[in-house]
Amino acid sequence: MRQKSIGEVLKTARESQGLSLDQLQRMTKIQVKYLQALEYNDFEFIPDQAYTRSFLQRYAETLELDAAVLLDAYDHHRLVVYYEAGEEANVDVERSRRKKTKQxxxxxxxxxxxxxxxxxxxxxxxxxxxSRVQNQARLPKISSSYQVVPQTTSSSAISSKAEESSSVNDEEETSTSTSSSEKKGQLTVSGSGNQLLANLTGNNGATEVTLTVTDVTSWISLAETDLAGGVVLSPENKTVTTSIPEGVSSTAITLGVVKGVDITVNGQKLDISGLTAETATINLTIE
Incomplete structure (x- = not known):
């Protein structure tokens, strides 16, 4: 594979055919100075690019050259690629070999x-x-031997044990009931208007207080507990439960809205029906 400029290709073709510039001028009707400009690659000497392309095509066709190749080289400002005798055949052989290798x-x-x-x-x-063989090898072997143990317990022994169990259960229920009653204590209420006095006697340990609203929103606080700063109960947040620590003897429950609020102390409902005001305070004494 060889490369030459457009001018070299034109001049070599003209000289190989034994033509002078004057003879080529008569054949192409192109002035000698423009023919020389083409052979010297001095394309700017020709006044217009359209003339340059026309002269190149006429020059190539007169010498039986491939005008399309020359025009492509001119448009892209590159050299003309050509093969000398024998090279083209080698190229075809090489292309065929590469194609077979790819196949x-x-x-x-x-x-x-x-x-x-x-x-x-x-x-x-x-x-x-x-994996399955290993898993099967790891499975423990299960013994298939069994032993029958005769039952020797008499019906009287069973009956005795049932009675003892029933007696123990009764004692536990009585003890639990007594303990629960002692822990809850006795709750009494007095007062009316906007203030009540509640008295819890016989209470042991901490006192549990639960405040609930139905369909109202009320601000509520309980002194001496974690609700001392107040909390808002609403239909979305209806219930709150807290404990009055053991040793606290008195505290106060403040209700921002009385109607629709329920209070239980140690599981006993606090009667607040005596409250007639919109807001109220309940003083709780623990003994």
């Missing part, structure tokens, strides 16, 4: 992929079989 590679690749896939499947199946 061979293309035919081998599917076989390689198939072999790889088969290898992966074989490895996977081997692994699954090996």
């Amino acid at each position: 061979k590679k293309g035919s081998v690749l599917p076989l390689i992929y198939l072999l790889l896939a088969a290898s992966f499947i074989l490895i996977f199946v081997t692994y699954v079989v090996y």
Whole structure:
């Protein structure tokens, strides 16, 4: 493969055909100075690019050259590629060889992929079989021997145990009831208007207080507890429960809205029906 400029190609073709510039002028009707400009690659000497292309095409066709190749080289400002005697045949042979090599590679690749896939499947199946064998080997052997133990317990013994169990359960329920009653204590209420006095006697330990609203919103506080700063109860947040620590003898419950509020102390409902004001205070004494 060789490369030459457009001018070199034109001049070499003209001289190989034994033509002078004057003879070529008569054949192409192009002035000698423009023919020389083409051979010297001095395309700017020609007044217009359209004339340059026209002169190149006429020059090439007169000498039986490939005008399209020359015009392409002119448009893209590059050299003309050509092959000398014998080179073109070698190029064809090389292209044919590369094509066959690509075809061979293309035919081998599917076989390689198939072999790889088969290898992966074989490895996977081997692994699954090996895992199952190992799992079966690890399973503990279960003994199939059994022993029958005769039942010798008499009906009278069973009856006695049932009575003892019933007696124990009754005692536990009585004890639990007594303990729960002692812990709750006795709750009494007095007063009316906007202030009540509640008295809890016989209470042991901390006192549990639960405040609930129905369909109203009320601000509520309970001194000496974590609700001392107040909390807002609403239909979305209806209930709050807190404990009055053991040792506290008196505290105060403040209700921002009385109607619709329920109060229980140690599980006993506090009667607040005597409150007639919109807001109220309940003083709770614990003894």
